[in-house]
Amino acid sequence: MPIAAAKTQGASSPNQPAERSDWRFAREAAYSWIGILITLAVAATIEFPLCRLIVARVHASSWRLAVEDVVLVVILGLFLYGQLIFQLCRLGYYKRMMAHRAAERREIEAIYDSARPAALTIVVPSYREHPRLVHQTLMSAALAEYPGRRVVLLIDDPLNPADSQAANDLAAMRHLPQKIEATMHLQKVKYDAELAAFERRVLDGAVDHAAEFARLGGLYREAANWLEAQAAGYEVQDYTDALFVERILREPARAHRERGQQLAARGREPATAAPRSEPMREYRRLASLFSARLSSFERKRFVNLSHVANKSMNLNGYFALIGRHFRVAMRADGAHLEECEAASAQLDVPDADYVLSLDADSLIMSDYALRLSAILREPGNRRIGIIQSPHRAIPGSPRLLQRVAGSQSSVSRMTSQGSTYFGASFWVGSNALFRREALEEICEVVQERGFAIKKYARDRTLVEDAESTIDFLAHGWEVYNYPDPLAYSATPPDFGSLIIQRLRWAGGGLLNVGKLLRYLRAAPERSTRIPEAIVRFHYLASTAINVGMLVLPVIAIGESNSSVGFLLSAAAYYILYARDLVACEYGWLDLPRVYALNLLLIPVSLEGLLNVLRQAWTGRKPAFRRTPKVFERTPAPARYILMPLVLLVLAMATAGADYLSGSWPFAIVGLVNAALLSYALAGLVGLREGLADIAAGLGIRAVWPRAATTNDRGASAADPAATPV
Numbered sequence: 057m058p059i060a061a062a063k064t065q066g067a068s069s070p071n072q073p074a075e076r077s078d079w080r081f082a083r084e085a086a087y088s089w090i091g092i093l094i095t096l097a098v099a100a101t102i103e104f105p106l107c108r109l110i111v112a113r114v115h116a117s118s119w120r121l122a123v124e125d126v127v128l129v130v131i132l133g134l135f136l137y138g139q140l141i142f143q144l145c146r147l148g149y150y151k152r153m154m155a156h157r158a159a160e161r162r163e164i165e166a167i168y169d170s171a172r173p174a175a176l177t178i179v180v181p182s183y184r185e186h187p188r189l190v191h192q193t194l195m196s197a198a199l200a201e202y203p204g205r206r207v208v209l210l211i212d213d214p215l216n217p218a219d220s221q222a223a224n225d226l227a228a229m230r231h232l233p234q235k236i237e238a239t240m241h242l243q244k245v246k247y248d249a250e251l252a253a254f255e256r257r258v259l260d261g262a263v264d265h266a267a268e269f270a271r272l273g274g275l276y277r278e279a280a281n282w283l284e285a286q287a288a289g290y291e292v293q294d295y296t297d298a299l300f301v302e303r304i305l306r307e308p309a310r311a312h313r314e315r316g317q318q319l320a321a322r323g324r325e326p327a328t329a330a331p332r333s334e335p336m337r338e339y340r341r342l343a344s345l346f347s348a349r350l351s352s353f354e355r356k357r358f359v360n361l362s363h364v365a366n367k368s369m370n371l372n373g374y375f376a377l378i379g380r381h382f383r384v385a386m387r388a389d390g391a392h393l394e395e396c397e398a399a400s401a402q403l404d405v406p407d408a409d410y411v412l413s414l415d416a417d418s419l420i421m422s423d424y425a426l427r428l429s430a431i432l433r434e435p436g437n438r439r440i441g442i443i444q445s446p447h448r449a450i451p452g453s454p455r456l457l458q459r460v461a462g463s464q465s466s467v468s469r470m471t472s473q474g475s476t477y478f479g480a481s482f483w484v485g486s487n488a489l490f491r492r493e494a495l496e497e498i499c500e501v502v503q504e505r506g507f508a509i510k511k512y513a514r515d516r517t518l519v520e521d522a523e524s525t526i527d528f529l530a531h532g533w534e535v536y537n538y539p540d541p542l543a544y545s546a547t548p549p550d551f552g553s554l555i556i557q558r559l560r561w562a563g564g565g566l567l568n569v570g571k572l573l574r575y576l577r578a579a580p581e582r583s584t585r586i587p588e589a590i591v592r593f594h595y596l597a598s599t600a601i602n603v604g605m606l607v608l609p610v611i612a613i614g615e616s617n618s619s620v621g622f623l624l625s626a627a628a629y630y631i632l633y634a635r636d637l638v639a640c641e642y643g644w645l646d647l648p649r650v651y652a653l654n655l656l657l658i659p660v661s662l663e664g665l666l667n668v669l670r671q672a673w674t675g676r677k678p679a680f681r682r683t684p685k686v687f688e689r690t691p692a693p694a695r696y697i698l699m700p701l702v703l704l705v706l707a708m709a710t711a712g713a714d715y716l717s718g719s720w721p722f723a724i725v726g727l728v729n730a731a732l733l734s735y736a737l738a739g740l741v742g743l744r745e746g747l748a749d750i751a752a753g754l755g756i757r758a759v760w761p762r763a764a765t766t767n768d769r770g771a772s773a774a775d776p777a778a779t780p781v
Contacts, residue, residue, distance in 0.1 A: 081151075081154045082154060091631075092143045095136055099136045101621050102622060109125055110122050142632070144474070145471045146471070148474035148476070151477055152477050159427065164423065164430045175204060175406065175409050176206070176409070178208070178411075179371065180414050181212065181367050182210060182416040187229055194233065195236060196300075196414075199308065199346075199422055201425065205344075205347075206349045206350075206406060207349070210354075210355070211352055212365075214356070234350070247342045247345065266325070267323065269319045270324070275316070277316040279312045283305050283309035287301045287309070296546065304419060353373075355369075359391060360392045360393060360507045361507075362504055367485070367513075368520040372511050372513055375411065378408050381397065382396060382402065410425075410492060411489075415485065418543055418544060419543065420487060421543065428445065431538065439533055441490065441531075442528060442536070443489050445543050446468075446473060446484055449462025450544045450546055457740045457741070459646075460653050461554055463640065464650055466642070475537070483521040483522075491533075494531070495512050498531050498533075499512050512524075516564075517677065519561065522564070523564070549689075551656075552689065559663060561664070562660060562661050562667075562668075565596040565598065566600060567668055572596060599661050623725070633647060648732060652733065659703075694749055694750045694754060700737055703729075707729040707730040708727075714726060
């Protein structure tokens with residue numbers, strides 16, 4: 057049984073009537089079935105005859121031709137497999153959306169009825185981020201509805217940067233939590249006092265429900281006024297600021313104002329009566345709106361914590377401290393944290409039932425924690441260890457490359473949602489809510505510089521979320537994607553920063569295939585896990601599948617019917633992809649742009665695959681490289697401009713050869729690839745920027761004005777290897 061059917065009942069689009077949305081979801085599910093049937097039919101008509109041909113060539117000792125056909129079978133098989141998984145996940149997504157009904161506010165707000173709700177800590181791992189971006193992330197976390205939440209900024213910057221700008225940024229980062237908490241302090245004090253006053257009235261038996269509802273209406277109006285004042289005073293400099301002001305400040309303000317009007321209207325009704333718990337819930341909710349406690353933590357201050365330079369160990373460093381008390385002991389090699397009794401502690405890390413990890417360039421909606429924690433509390437969901445809302449790309453960027461990469465991310469969100477239908481979700485690192493019990497169960501202790509270090513999120517590869525997912529699964533925990541998107545995340549703004557991100561994404565999935573197979577082999581009811589295994593394997597092996605695009609332009613299918621069949625399958629895939637782009641509020645014209653970007657990123661996928669093979673052979677993991685979060689352009693290494701140029705020439709030459717040999721369908725493919733690669737280099741990278749990066753890579757001094765080649769902290773970013781870790 058698909059996991060989605062057991063866990064949720066999901067939502068129609070908030071902008072459309074349920075009946076119309078359900079009809080649209082059913083129609084798109086039917087289109088997915090058509091795509092699946094086409095792909096299977098094409099696979100049968102191409103792959104099976106080719107396999108028979110290989111056998112015949114082997115019997116005839118035509119080894120060279122047999123090897124060529126084997127390569128062809130593998131490459132085409134990978135493409136068809138990738139198309140099939142996309143269509144299956146698309147089908148799963150729309151089936152989930154047909155079944156999903158979002159819980160009503162009164163259901164998710166039941167947590168305010170408890171005097172001791174489960175404790176939540178929100179952690180924001182950060183490394184040399186721009187303070188403005190982190191401020192927005194921390195504000196979204198601080199304003200996320202949940203009683204008694206704590207927000208901790210995990211600063212991983214070098215402790216004593218030599219660069220003056222980096223030092224100023226670090227000082228600003230350290231001050232951010234206190235600055236935000238101070239901004240909300242007066243609101244917190246006011247609503248705490250209102251709750252305490254109501255509790256006294258309850259004890260005195262002096263509760264007048266009509267008066268309470270009228271008072272609550274005014275308090276919600278004041279909360280709305282405060283948020284609107286924050287929005288009015290925020291300087292909007294770009295599209296990210298605009299989204300922050302609208303979704304994090306103005307949208308909750310409108311909701312509070314509307315709720316206040318409804319409560320005030322109830323207060324004016326004659327003989328107003330309500331259960332005592334109803335106004336208590338409202339007062340508790342108001343008191344929690346501005347009650348977040350914010351702080352920061354720097355693991356590098358302490359010698360006996362992990363200093364490994366990656367996000368996983370930054371998270372692990374704090375996870376290991378939760379619920380414990382420490383004093384700082386100064387020794388010859390520096391400061392150490394020593395566990396102690398609460399009475400003598402210098403550092404108290406409060407306990408937490410749930411931990412929400414949020415990247416420093418992401419935003420969560422105000423109901424994120426309420427909705428996801430409500431699902432974790434349902435009796436049937438006891439073994440969900442991670443729940444997340446796959447993010448949307450922040451819309452509205454003026455940069456074409458950023459918009460195209462964002463459209464990829466948005467469609468990928470739909471695929472992730474569909475994987476949950478088959479019980480094949482993976483933790484995606486930008487945001488996730490963890491059950492603390494699950495974290496402790498997968499914890500392992502390793503040695504680093506002679507110290508015992510607790511490790512929760514794994515860092516054996518560059519994709520900690522994929523590897524950690526399998527560890528959760530192996531311990532009997534499930535990973536679940538909530539159907540409605542409740543988060544946004546930034547997309548790299550230029551080709552140089554996108555390379556760093558995608559190279560990291562490509563660097564490790566395949567290394568986890570063995571771990572996945574061990575989990576599947578040990579799991580009960582193995583036969584029922586075949587759909588899960590097929591979808592999970594594709595997630596881990598997608599880099600190898602992408603690399604197949606490198607070979608496609610230089611091969612051709614001998615029979616014209618087979619060529620047409622393959623193109624028919626590709627057409628079905630891209631039509632469905634384009635429909636999903638439109639569903640994500642992009643356009644049909646974004647489809648060729650996405651295809652062009654995929655061609656442009658072939659060298660990145662290839663290098664990622666080579667890094668995986670190198671790590672498998674040598675056991676040495678590539679350096680973890682964080683995606684630059686800066687406002688100036690990050691230059692791209694010259695090889696990532698030169699290799700697409702080589703592919704461009706190769707595609708044109710292959711198109712001519714295919715035309716002369718009579719394989720006109722693949723001649724058309726070659727010409728289309730050449731045209732789109734040209735567009736990608738000119739429109740997505742930029743001619744001036746590309747030439748400047750080639751010149752820099754070759755050590756040639758450019759005679760034309762160059763775009764900035766340093767980030768705003770002054771560190772050279774000419775090659776991913778030079779990016780600080």
